[in-house]
Amino acid sequence: MKLPLTHIWLPATNRSQQLMVVLHGLGDSARGFLWLQDALEIDSIDYLLLNAPEPYYSGYRWYDIGEDPLTGIVRSRNILSEVFAALSREGYSPDKTFLLGFSQGCLMTLEFGARHADRLAAYVGISGYSINPEELLRDLNPKVNHGDWLITHGTEDEILPVEVTRSQIQVLRNGGFKIDYREYLKTHTLDLDRELPDIRSWIANRTERD
Numbered sequence: 001m002k003l004p005l006t007h008i009w010l011p012a013t014n015r016s017q018q019l020m021v022v023l024h025g026l027g028d029s030a031r032g033f034l035w036l037q038d039a040l041e042i043d044s045i046d047y048l049l050l051n052a053p054e055p056y057y058s059g060y061r062w063y064d065i066g067e068d069p070l071t072g073i074v075r076s077r078n079i080l081s082e083v084f085a086a087l088s089r090e091g092y093s094p095d096k097t098f099l100l101g102f103s104q105g106c107l108m109t110l111e112f113g114a115r116h117a118d119r120l121a122a123y124v125g126i127s128g129y130s131i132n133p134e135e136l137l138r139d140l141n142p143k144v145n146h147g148d149w150l151i152t153h154g155t156e157d158e159i160l161p162v163e164v165t166r167s168q169i170q171v172l173r174n175g176g177f178k179i180d181y182r183e184y185l186k187t188h189t190l191d192l193d194r195e196l197p198d199i200r201s202w203i204a205n206r207t208e209r210d
């Protein structure tokens with residue numbers, strides 16, 4: 001499959017038309033989530049692990065965290081639109097496609113997913129934030145706002161303070177954005193003992209099994 005981003009493809013154990021698109025965090029790469037398919041233990045989903053478009057040290061980034069992050073965010077949103085158009089042409093319908101992101105990938109899940117023309121099966125954002133929640137509410141596509149959003153964050157996050165993300169999510173929810181928001185006693189990481197099982201169960205409830 002030809003995509004505008006380098007990537008790793010992990011097919012499901014069982015023949016599948018369901019797909020999980022995974023967006024990594026700052027300085028990471030697709031290889032950083034090779035473990036996710038086995039960890040989620042859902043054998044009916046293919047996985048597409050994307051590399052962000054811009055090199056950053058030994059990995060990649062979705063946008064520059066410096067003076068003008070919005071330029072990179074808009075560019076990455078446009079590239080993700082191309083990715084999802086290509087996936088649709090390959091037979092992966094939006095309603096069977098999941099989007100999961102960590103940190104910068106969480107922000108891109110929100111910034112892209114909330115505006116995308118098609119409603120996806122579900123959206124998971126881990127340890128991220130919104131660049132501008134008020135603007136996101138104005139741009140929110142009502143077709144995607146059906147309660148299939150899970151956002152998680154750590155109360156001990158040393159990179160993105162929980163108070164910031166918590167207040168942004170509250171703005172989004174007060175504005176009518178249906179988000180399931182959960183906090184965990186963790187740093188800027190994915191908690192394998194409590195958070196991961198919750199994510200696994202949440203996704204499994206939204207999958208189609210043969």
